[in-house]
Amino acid sequence: MLLKNFFIGLSQNQLLNSLAKKYGTRLGAQSVVAGTNMEEMIQSVKELNAQGISATIDNLGEFVSEKKEATEAKEQIIDVIEAIHENNVDAHISLKPTQLGLDIDYNFCFDNLKEIVTKADQYEIFINFDMEDYDHLQPSFDLIDELSKEHNNIGTVIQSYFFESEANIKKYKNYRLRIVKGAYKESENLAYQDKQDIDHNFIQLIEYHLLNGKFTSIATHDHHIINHVKQFVKDNNIAKDKFEFQMLYGFRKDLQLQLANEGYNFCTYVPFGSDWYGYFMRRLAERPQNINLVVRQAFNK
Numbered sequence: 001m002l003l004k005n006f007f008i009g010l011s012q013n014q015l016l017n018s019l020a021k022k023y024g025t026r027l028g029a030q031s032v033v034a035g036t037n038m039e040e041m042i043q044s045v046k047e048l049n050a051q052g053i054s055a056t057i058d059n060l061g062e063f064v065s066e067k068k069e070a071t072e073a074k075e076q077i078i079d080v081i082e083a084i085h086e087n088n089v090d091a092h093i094s095l096k097p098t099q100l101g102l103d104i105d106y107n108f109c110f111d112n113l114k115e116i117v118t119k120a121d122q123y124e125i126f127i128n129f130d131m132e133d134y135d136h137l138q139p140s141f142d143l144i145d146e147l148s149k150e151h152n153n154i155g156t157v158i159q160s161y162f163f164e165s166e167a168n169i170k171k172y173k174n175y176r177l178r179i180v181k182g183a184y185k186e187s188e189n190l191a192y193q194d195k196q197d198i199d200h201n202f203i204q205l206i207e208y209h210l211l212n213g214k215f216t217s218i219a220t221h222d223h224h225i226i227n228h229v230k231q232f233v234k235d236n237n238i239a240k241d242k243f244e245f246q247m248l249y250g251f252r253k254d255l256q257l258q259l260a261n262e263g264y265n266f267c268t269y270v271p272f273g274s275d276w277y278g279y280f281m282r283r284l285a286e287r288p289q290n291i292n293l294v295v296r297q298a299f300n301k
Protein backbone atom coordinates (compact mmCIF):
# COMPACT_ATOMS: atom_id res chain seq x y z
CA MET A 1 0.00 0.00 0.00
CA LEU A 2 2.85 2.38 0.86
CA LEU A 3 4.53 1.75 -2.49
CA LYS A 4 1.21 2.16 -4.29
CA ASN A 5 0.69 5.56 -2.66
CA PHE A 6 4.29 6.49 -3.45
CA PHE A 7 3.89 5.83 -7.18
CA ILE A 8 0.40 7.42 -7.31
CA GLY A 9 2.03 10.50 -5.69
CA LEU A 10 4.78 10.50 -8.33
CA SER A 11 2.18 10.15 -11.11
CA GLN A 12 0.64 13.44 -9.95
CA ASN A 13 3.93 15.38 -9.92
CA GLN A 14 3.77 17.99 -12.68
CA LEU A 15 7.46 18.98 -12.57
CA LEU A 16 8.59 15.38 -13.06
CA ASN A 17 5.97 15.06 -15.79
CA SER A 18 7.40 17.96 -17.78
CA LEU A 19 10.98 16.73 -17.30
CA ALA A 20 9.93 13.31 -18.55
CA LYS A 21 8.37 14.88 -21.65
CA LYS A 22 11.62 16.69 -22.36
CA TYR A 23 13.94 13.74 -21.89
CA GLY A 24 11.94 11.06 -23.71
CA THR A 25 11.05 7.52 -22.80
CA ARG A 26 14.09 6.68 -20.72
CA LEU A 27 13.98 4.70 -17.47
CA GLY A 28 12.27 1.71 -18.99
CA ALA A 29 9.07 3.33 -20.18
CA GLN A 30 9.77 2.21 -23.75
CA SER A 31 8.81 -1.33 -22.77
CA VAL A 32 5.24 -0.25 -21.98
CA VAL A 33 4.83 2.77 -24.30
CA ALA A 34 4.57 1.99 -28.03
CA GLY A 35 6.74 4.84 -29.25
CA THR A 36 6.72 8.60 -28.95
CA ASN A 37 5.40 9.32 -32.44
CA MET A 38 2.76 8.17 -34.93
CA GLU A 39 5.11 6.13 -37.17
CA GLU A 40 6.43 4.08 -34.25
CA MET A 41 2.91 3.55 -32.91
CA ILE A 42 1.46 2.43 -36.29
CA GLN A 43 4.40 0.04 -36.69
CA SER A 44 3.63 -1.46 -33.25
CA VAL A 45 -0.05 -1.84 -34.16
CA LYS A 46 0.84 -3.57 -37.44
CA GLU A 47 3.02 -6.01 -35.51
CA LEU A 48 0.14 -6.77 -33.12
CA ASN A 49 -2.33 -7.18 -36.00
CA ALA A 50 0.06 -9.65 -37.66
CA GLN A 51 -0.30 -11.79 -34.51
CA GLY A 52 -4.11 -11.64 -34.66
CA ILE A 53 -4.37 -8.94 -31.98
CA SER A 54 -6.31 -5.69 -32.37
CA ALA A 55 -5.36 -2.42 -30.66
CA THR A 56 -6.94 0.40 -28.72
CA ILE A 57 -4.74 3.46 -29.14
CA ASP A 58 -4.21 6.00 -26.37
CA ASN A 59 -2.54 9.26 -27.35
CA LEU A 60 -1.04 9.93 -23.90
CA GLY A 61 -1.79 13.25 -22.22
CA GLU A 62 -1.86 14.43 -18.60
CA PHE A 63 -2.40 17.67 -16.66
CA VAL A 64 -4.28 19.52 -19.37
CA SER A 65 -5.13 22.90 -17.86
CA GLU A 66 -5.13 25.18 -20.91
CA LYS A 67 -7.45 25.22 -23.91
CA LYS A 68 -4.47 25.23 -26.25
CA GLU A 69 -3.27 21.86 -24.89
CA ALA A 70 -6.74 20.31 -25.17
CA THR A 71 -7.10 21.57 -28.76
CA GLU A 72 -3.71 20.06 -29.62
CA ALA A 73 -4.78 16.75 -28.06
CA LYS A 74 -7.98 16.80 -30.12
CA GLU A 75 -6.03 17.41 -33.33
CA GLN A 76 -3.58 14.64 -32.50
CA ILE A 77 -6.40 12.16 -31.85
CA ILE A 78 -8.03 13.10 -35.16
CA ASP A 79 -4.66 12.46 -36.84
CA VAL A 80 -4.59 9.02 -35.20
CA ILE A 81 -8.10 8.31 -36.55
CA GLU A 82 -6.90 9.29 -40.04
CA ALA A 83 -3.83 7.07 -39.62
CA ILE A 84 -5.95 4.07 -38.54
CA HIS A 85 -8.09 4.58 -41.65
CA GLU A 86 -5.21 5.19 -44.09
CA ASN A 87 -3.15 2.25 -42.84
CA ASN A 88 -6.23 0.03 -42.61
CA VAL A 89 -5.11 -1.34 -39.23
CA ASP A 90 -7.40 -3.18 -36.82
CA ALA A 91 -7.59 -0.52 -34.11
CA HIS A 92 -9.82 1.93 -32.27
CA ILE A 93 -9.29 4.87 -29.90
CA SER A 94 -9.12 5.18 -26.12
CA LEU A 95 -9.24 8.71 -24.75
CA LYS A 96 -9.59 10.53 -21.45
CA PRO A 97 -12.08 13.42 -21.17
CA THR A 98 -9.65 15.49 -19.03
CA GLN A 99 -7.20 15.41 -21.93
CA LEU A 100 -9.85 17.10 -24.05
CA GLY A 101 -10.49 19.84 -21.48
CA LEU A 102 -12.98 18.45 -18.94
CA ASP A 103 -11.21 20.29 -16.10
CA ILE A 104 -11.31 23.55 -18.09
CA ASP A 105 -14.89 23.79 -19.29
CA TYR A 106 -17.54 21.10 -19.84
CA ASN A 107 -18.94 22.60 -23.07
CA PHE A 108 -15.50 23.14 -24.55
CA CYS A 109 -14.67 19.49 -23.77
CA PHE A 110 -17.98 18.38 -25.27
CA ASP A 111 -17.24 20.23 -28.54
CA ASN A 112 -13.78 18.63 -28.76
CA LEU A 113 -15.20 15.18 -28.14
CA LYS A 114 -17.99 15.72 -30.64
CA GLU A 115 -15.46 16.50 -33.38
CA ILE A 116 -13.50 13.36 -32.56
CA VAL A 117 -16.54 11.09 -32.32
CA THR A 118 -18.02 12.48 -35.57
CA LYS A 119 -14.75 11.94 -37.48
CA ALA A 120 -14.41 8.40 -36.12
CA ASP A 121 -18.04 7.64 -36.96
CA GLN A 122 -17.35 8.49 -40.63
CA TYR A 123 -14.82 5.65 -40.71
CA GLU A 124 -16.79 3.36 -38.37
CA ILE A 125 -14.07 3.60 -35.75
CA PHE A 126 -15.04 2.99 -32.12
CA ILE A 127 -14.15 5.48 -29.37
CA ASN A 128 -13.69 4.27 -25.81
CA PHE A 129 -13.98 6.82 -23.02
CA ASP A 130 -11.48 5.71 -20.37
CA MET A 131 -12.61 6.36 -16.83
CA GLU A 132 -10.47 8.44 -14.52
CA ASP A 133 -10.92 9.20 -10.82
CA TYR A 134 -14.25 9.58 -9.04
CA ASP A 135 -14.46 13.36 -9.49
CA HIS A 136 -14.65 12.82 -13.26
CA LEU A 137 -17.02 9.85 -13.22
CA GLN A 138 -20.39 11.60 -13.45
CA PRO A 139 -19.25 14.33 -15.88
CA SER A 140 -17.82 11.60 -18.13
CA PHE A 141 -21.12 9.71 -18.08
CA ASP A 142 -22.92 12.99 -18.85
CA LEU A 143 -20.71 13.54 -21.90
CA ILE A 144 -21.36 10.00 -23.09
CA ASP A 145 -25.14 10.37 -22.58
CA GLU A 146 -25.17 13.55 -24.62
CA LEU A 147 -22.89 12.33 -27.42
CA SER A 148 -24.69 9.03 -27.81
CA LYS A 149 -27.89 10.83 -28.81
CA GLU A 150 -26.28 11.17 -32.26
CA HIS A 151 -23.52 8.55 -32.33
CA ASN A 152 -23.35 4.90 -31.41
CA ASN A 153 -19.60 4.38 -31.86
CA ILE A 154 -19.02 5.16 -28.17
CA GLY A 155 -18.36 3.00 -25.14
CA THR A 156 -16.76 3.36 -21.74
CA VAL A 157 -15.23 1.68 -18.71
CA ILE A 158 -16.75 0.32 -15.53
CA GLN A 159 -14.36 0.28 -12.54
CA SER A 160 -15.11 -2.63 -10.21
CA TYR A 161 -13.83 -0.94 -7.05
CA PHE A 162 -16.73 1.56 -6.99
CA PHE A 163 -19.84 0.60 -5.00
CA GLU A 164 -21.99 2.32 -7.60
CA SER A 165 -20.64 0.31 -10.54
CA GLU A 166 -23.39 -2.29 -10.19
CA ALA A 167 -25.99 0.41 -10.84
CA ASN A 168 -23.91 1.92 -13.66
CA ILE A 169 -23.43 -1.37 -15.50
CA LYS A 170 -27.19 -1.90 -15.50
CA LYS A 171 -27.77 1.61 -16.78
CA TYR A 172 -25.15 1.28 -19.54
CA LYS A 173 -25.77 -2.37 -20.51
CA ASN A 174 -26.54 -1.38 -24.11
CA TYR A 175 -23.05 0.01 -24.54
CA ARG A 176 -19.86 -1.74 -25.43
CA LEU A 177 -18.10 -1.73 -22.02
CA ARG A 178 -14.59 -2.38 -20.80
CA ILE A 179 -14.61 -3.75 -17.27
CA VAL A 180 -11.53 -3.20 -15.08
CA LYS A 181 -10.57 -3.33 -11.40
CA GLY A 182 -9.83 0.44 -11.21
CA ALA A 183 -6.49 2.26 -11.18
CA TYR A 184 -6.87 5.33 -8.95
CA LYS A 185 -6.77 5.82 -5.18
CA GLU A 186 -10.37 6.23 -4.01
CA SER A 187 -11.92 6.82 -0.61
CA GLU A 188 -13.36 3.95 1.40
CA ASN A 189 -16.72 5.74 1.33
CA LEU A 190 -16.89 5.22 -2.42
CA ALA A 191 -14.86 2.17 -3.27
CA TYR A 192 -13.88 -1.31 -2.09
CA GLN A 193 -10.31 -1.30 -0.79
CA ASP A 194 -9.66 -5.03 -0.38
CA LYS A 195 -8.40 -7.02 -3.34
CA GLN A 196 -10.85 -9.83 -2.53
CA ASP A 197 -13.87 -7.49 -2.58
CA ILE A 198 -12.71 -5.82 -5.80
CA ASP A 199 -12.11 -9.19 -7.49
CA HIS A 200 -15.53 -10.44 -6.36
CA ASN A 201 -17.28 -7.38 -7.76
CA PHE A 202 -15.18 -7.58 -10.94
CA ILE A 203 -16.48 -11.09 -11.60
CA GLN A 204 -20.09 -10.11 -10.83
CA LEU A 205 -19.92 -7.19 -13.26
CA ILE A 206 -18.25 -9.21 -16.03
CA GLU A 207 -20.84 -11.98 -15.72
CA TYR A 208 -23.72 -9.50 -15.72
CA HIS A 209 -22.53 -7.77 -18.89
CA LEU A 210 -21.68 -11.02 -20.68
CA LEU A 211 -25.21 -12.29 -20.03
CA ASN A 212 -27.17 -9.06 -20.46
CA GLY A 213 -25.11 -6.48 -22.23
CA LYS A 214 -23.57 -5.53 -25.52
CA PHE A 215 -19.94 -6.40 -26.27
CA THR A 216 -17.72 -6.91 -23.17
CA SER A 217 -14.01 -6.13 -22.94
CA ILE A 218 -12.45 -7.89 -19.97
CA ALA A 219 -9.35 -5.83 -19.23
CA THR A 220 -7.01 -7.53 -16.78
CA HIS A 221 -3.62 -9.21 -16.47
CA ASP A 222 -5.01 -11.47 -13.75
CA HIS A 223 -4.98 -15.08 -14.96
CA HIS A 224 -7.39 -16.11 -12.15
CA ILE A 225 -10.04 -13.78 -13.58
CA ILE A 226 -9.23 -14.80 -17.18
CA ASN A 227 -9.54 -18.51 -16.35
CA HIS A 228 -12.83 -17.89 -14.57
CA VAL A 229 -14.20 -16.03 -17.62
CA LYS A 230 -13.08 -18.80 -19.99
CA GLN A 231 -15.04 -21.36 -17.95
CA PHE A 232 -18.06 -19.03 -17.53
CA VAL A 233 -18.45 -18.37 -21.27
CA LYS A 234 -18.15 -22.09 -21.96
CA ASP A 235 -20.78 -23.03 -19.36
CA ASN A 236 -23.16 -20.33 -20.62
CA ASN A 237 -22.62 -20.81 -24.35
CA ILE A 238 -21.50 -17.24 -24.84
CA ALA A 239 -20.12 -16.80 -28.36
CA LYS A 240 -16.55 -15.60 -28.79
CA ASP A 241 -17.69 -12.59 -30.83
CA LYS A 242 -19.55 -11.20 -27.76
CA PHE A 243 -16.38 -10.40 -25.81
CA GLU A 244 -12.64 -9.87 -25.89
CA PHE A 245 -9.76 -9.84 -23.45
CA GLN A 246 -7.63 -6.72 -23.15
CA MET A 247 -4.20 -6.08 -21.63
CA LEU A 248 -1.76 -3.21 -21.66
CA TYR A 249 1.04 -3.01 -24.22
CA GLY A 250 4.20 -4.70 -22.97
CA PHE A 251 2.57 -6.72 -20.15
CA ARG A 252 2.29 -10.53 -20.14
CA LYS A 253 3.06 -10.71 -23.86
CA ASP A 254 3.12 -14.53 -23.83
CA LEU A 255 -0.36 -14.69 -22.31
CA GLN A 256 -1.66 -12.10 -24.80
CA LEU A 257 -0.45 -14.23 -27.69
CA GLN A 258 -1.65 -17.46 -26.11
CA LEU A 259 -5.21 -16.12 -25.73
CA ALA A 260 -5.22 -14.86 -29.33
CA ASN A 261 -3.94 -18.26 -30.51
CA GLU A 262 -6.69 -20.01 -28.53
CA GLY A 263 -9.17 -18.13 -30.73
CA TYR A 264 -10.30 -15.45 -28.26
CA ASN A 265 -10.65 -11.88 -29.48
CA PHE A 266 -7.73 -10.02 -27.99
CA CYS A 267 -7.09 -6.28 -27.93
CA THR A 268 -3.93 -4.60 -26.66
CA TYR A 269 -4.09 -1.11 -25.14
CA VAL A 270 -1.39 0.84 -26.99
CA PRO A 271 -0.28 4.07 -25.32
CA PHE A 272 2.04 6.35 -27.26
CA GLY A 273 3.37 9.90 -27.26
CA SER A 274 5.77 12.05 -25.28
CA ASP A 275 3.45 12.44 -22.27
CA TRP A 276 4.14 8.95 -20.89
CA TYR A 277 5.15 9.77 -17.32
CA GLY A 278 1.83 9.66 -15.38
CA TYR A 279 0.72 6.54 -17.25
CA PHE A 280 3.97 4.82 -16.42
CA MET A 281 3.84 5.73 -12.71
CA ARG A 282 0.27 4.40 -12.40
CA ARG A 283 1.48 1.08 -13.81
CA LEU A 284 4.20 0.97 -11.14
CA ALA A 285 1.60 1.81 -8.48
CA GLU A 286 -0.59 -1.11 -9.55
CA ARG A 287 2.20 -3.60 -9.44
CA PRO A 288 5.52 -2.54 -7.97
CA GLN A 289 7.04 -5.72 -9.46
CA ASN A 290 6.77 -3.82 -12.75
CA ILE A 291 9.87 -2.04 -11.52
CA ASN A 292 11.68 -5.17 -12.82
CA LEU A 293 10.77 -4.08 -16.34
CA VAL A 294 12.30 -0.68 -15.64
CA VAL A 295 15.54 -2.00 -14.24
CA ARG A 296 15.98 -4.47 -17.09
CA GLN A 297 15.36 -1.77 -19.70
CA ALA A 298 17.67 0.70 -18.03
CA PHE A 299 20.56 -1.77 -18.24
CA ASN A 300 19.82 -3.14 -21.71
CA LYS A 301 20.05 0.01 -23.76
Ligand code: FAD
Pocket residue numbers: 129130131132157159180181182183184219220221222223246247248251252268269286287
Ligand atom coordinates in the same frame (compact mmCIF):
# COMPACT_ATOMS: atom_id res chain seq x y z
P1 FAD B 1 -3.76 -7.04 -10.72
O1 FAD B 1 -4.77 -6.91 -9.62
O2 FAD B 1 -2.73 -5.96 -10.89
O3 FAD B 1 -2.99 -8.41 -10.58
C1 FAD B 1 -3.63 -9.59 -10.14
C2 FAD B 1 -2.72 -10.76 -10.31
O4 FAD B 1 -2.47 -10.99 -11.72
C3 FAD B 1 -1.33 -10.57 -9.72
O5 FAD B 1 -1.33 -10.86 -8.35
C4 FAD B 1 -0.52 -11.56 -10.53
O6 FAD B 1 -0.73 -12.89 -10.09
C5 FAD B 1 -1.13 -11.40 -11.92
N1 FAD B 1 -0.42 -10.40 -12.71
C6 FAD B 1 -0.80 -9.10 -12.88
N2 FAD B 1 0.08 -8.45 -13.67
C7 FAD B 1 1.03 -9.34 -14.00
C8 FAD B 1 2.22 -9.28 -14.78
N3 FAD B 1 2.60 -8.16 -15.40
N4 FAD B 1 2.96 -10.40 -14.89
C9 FAD B 1 2.59 -11.56 -14.27
N5 FAD B 1 1.49 -11.67 -13.51
C10 FAD B 1 0.72 -10.58 -13.37
N6 FAD B 1 -8.25 1.59 -14.92
C11 FAD B 1 -9.08 2.64 -14.78
O7 FAD B 1 -9.32 3.10 -13.65
N7 FAD B 1 -9.67 3.23 -15.89
C12 FAD B 1 -9.47 2.74 -17.14
O8 FAD B 1 -10.04 3.29 -18.10
C13 FAD B 1 -8.62 1.61 -17.31
N8 FAD B 1 -8.39 1.07 -18.54
C14 FAD B 1 -7.64 -0.08 -18.64
C15 FAD B 1 -7.46 -0.71 -19.88
C16 FAD B 1 -6.77 -1.91 -19.98
C17 FAD B 1 -6.64 -2.58 -21.30
C18 FAD B 1 -6.23 -2.52 -18.80
C19 FAD B 1 -5.51 -3.84 -18.86
C20 FAD B 1 -6.35 -1.89 -17.59
C21 FAD B 1 -7.02 -0.67 -17.48
N9 FAD B 1 -7.15 -0.02 -16.25
C22 FAD B 1 -7.99 1.06 -16.14
C23 FAD B 1 -6.33 -0.45 -15.08
C24 FAD B 1 -7.08 -1.44 -14.19
O9 FAD B 1 -8.10 -0.76 -13.51
C25 FAD B 1 -6.12 -2.08 -13.17
O10 FAD B 1 -5.63 -1.06 -12.33
C26 FAD B 1 -4.94 -2.81 -13.77
O11 FAD B 1 -5.29 -3.53 -14.92
C27 FAD B 1 -4.34 -3.80 -12.73
O12 FAD B 1 -5.25 -4.79 -12.39
P2 FAD B 1 -5.26 -6.25 -13.07
O13 FAD B 1 -6.69 -6.65 -13.20
O14 FAD B 1 -4.51 -6.20 -14.36
O15 FAD B 1 -4.55 -7.26 -12.10
